[in-house]
Amino acid sequence: MPQYHFQLNDGRDELMIVIEDPKFDVSGVREFKVLLAQHWDKRIETVALDFSNVRFIDSSGIGALLGVRKRLNNDLNPLVIVNAQPAVVSIIKLLHLQRVFTLRNT
Numbered sequence: 001m002p003q004y005h006f007q008l009n010d011g012r013d014e015l016m017i018v019i020e021d022p023k024f025d026v027s028g029v030r031e032f033k034v035l036l037a038q039h040w041d042k043r044i045e046t047v048a049l050d051f052s053n054v055r056f057i058d059s060s061g062i063g064a065l066l067g068v069r070k071r072l073n074n075d076l077n078p079l080v081i082v083n084a085q086p087a088v089v090s091i092i093k094l095l096h097l098q099r100v101f102t103l104r105n106t
Helices: 026-039 057-073 085-094
Strands: 004-010 015-017 046-050 079-082 102-105
Touching: 004 026, 015 026, 026 057, 046 057, 057 079
Parallel strands: 015 046, 046 079, 079 102
Antiparallel strands: 004 015
16 A cells, blocks of 8 residues: 655645655555645645655556646746655656646756
8 A cells, every 4th residue: 555644834824745665656646645635735836755665657547646746826836846766756747747746957
C-alpha cells in the first residue's frame, strides 16, 4: 500500500506531500486523492510534492498531479515537484508539463 505524508504549514497556505512509494500510478492514485481531499484547506496557495522516492509515474499519476494543480485554481499558485528522479522528469518533459509544474531539486 502506498505511503503518503501530508503536512500543512502553520498558516495553512502551503501543503507538502511526501510520496514514499517508488511508483505513483494507478495502484495508489485513488488513495492519494482521498487523502488529498481530507487534508485540503481552501487557504492553500502552494503545493510541493517530494518525489525523491518515486521512480515511475503513469498516466493516472500525471492525472492526479493535474488534479492537484486544478485545485489550486490560479495560474499564479505553483505546484512544485521536488527532487524528481530522472525517469519521472523525462515523462514530465515529454508531455511538456514543465510549463504546468515547477521542477525543483533541494
